[in-house]
Amino acid sequence: MSLERKDEHDHKGWMETRDLSKVESVYLMTLMYLDKRLRIVDYLELLEDLYYKVNMQMPKSHTEQYGLDNKFWYWYPLYALGSFSTLAYVVAAVSGALLGFYYAPAATSTNGQATIAYNSITFIMTDLNFGFMLRSLHRWSAQVMVAAVFLHMLRVYFTGAYKEPRELNWLLGIVLISLTMVFGYTGYLLPWDQLAFWAGQIGVEMSLSIPLVGEWVAQLIFGGFTPNPATLQRMYILHVFFLPFIVTALIAIHIGIVWMQGIAEPH
Ligand code: HEM
Structure with a gap:
């Protein structure tokens, strides 16, 4: 029997000797099918290896070191704000x-x-089935996100979690809260109603007030010195193309760093 055939034979024999549930056997059959073609078990092992290598926790936290756990429990619900x-x-x-x-x-x-x-x-608001709900969901989740990010930042500040070695994640957080607001601003302009138009005008004037480069910034971001079709085009592509990629990547890095460093206990 060739090696490959013997391997297959062993797998089947093992599956027959165990009393597998339907779900288990479907799972195993799929795994074997994919492994034979894509070597996924090898790659899963590589990932597992990486997980253990990267997941080196920081030295003992303040609370662990001094056994202060019972004094700080009341902070913990606020640790959910990032999630x-x-x-x-x-x-x-x-x-x-x-x-x-x-x-x-x-x-x-x-x-x-x-x-x-x-x-x-x-x-969307009047004709589309559940369109009003979809739009409301989008607006509410966007506003809830701004509030949650702000409260998360307060939690990080008041528990002293921004201190060494977490300064870089704090700085990344500053970038994230700024981009969250840019997300909000670009989205606010999209309906192109009166509120949007005049918010655009405020943005143009804020840009123009920047010394030396103001006119250049207004041209670059708003495509002119008063809101115009190019303004909407730019806000749209920022909102639906650039920001989603950038913010998703930064959130992944931000959470990745928390995973690598371990969560900070209150200082
Ligand atoms: C899009 C915005 C953000 C998301 C999705 C996010 C997500 C998270 C998550 C899930 C955690 C794990 C701990 C927790 O949930 O409290 C965390 C930790 C942390 N975040 Fe954020 N965050 C954001 C914005 C910010 C901002 C604005 C700051 C500060 C300027 C910040 C600074 C930090 C720091 C320093 C930690 C580590 C805290 C610790 O180890 O206890 N983050 N973030």
Whole structure:
């Protein structure tokens, strides 16, 4: 019997001698099928190895070292705020992707009145089945995310978790809270209603107030000195293309660092 055939024979023999549930045998058959073709067991072992190598925890935390656990338990619910921010982000991302099937970013008008962007929002709110719910879910999750991220930052500050060796994650957090707000701002402009238009005007004027490079910044970000179709196009592509990739990657790195360093106990 060739080696491969013998291997297969052994697998089958082993499966027959055990009383496997249907789920177990489907799982094992799938694993064997994939392993034969893609060597996935080898790759899973590599991942497992990596996990143990990378997951080296920091030296004993303050509370462990001094046995202070019982004094600090009341902080722990607040440690959920980072995950809550992530959850809000995921809900916003999924509802946003669905809204993308119906929203059109054009700030031009076909009938000399409402713009295409505004009309698409009206369509979502009035005609689309559960459209109002989808849009509300997106707006609420976005606002909940801003609040959660801010409260998470307060938790990190008041428990002293920003201190060495976690300064880099604090700085990454500053970038994340800033990008969360840019997410909010670019999204706020998308309906291209009065609120959006004048928020755009405020953005233009804030850019123009920057010394020396103000005009250049306004041109770059808003495509002019007053909100115009190019402004909406830019906000749209930032909101649905650049920011999702950048923020998702940064959140993954942020949480990866927490995983590598271990969570900080209150100082
Ligand atoms: C999109 C925004 C953010 C997400 C999704 C996020 C997510 C998380 C998660 C899941 C944790 C694990 C511990 C916990 O949940 O409390 C964490 C820890 C941490 N975060 Fe954030 N975070 C965000 C923004 C920020 C901001 C704005 C700061 C501060 C400026 C920050 C600084 C930190 C630090 C220093 C830790 C380590 C804390 C420890 O070890 O106890 N994060 N983050």
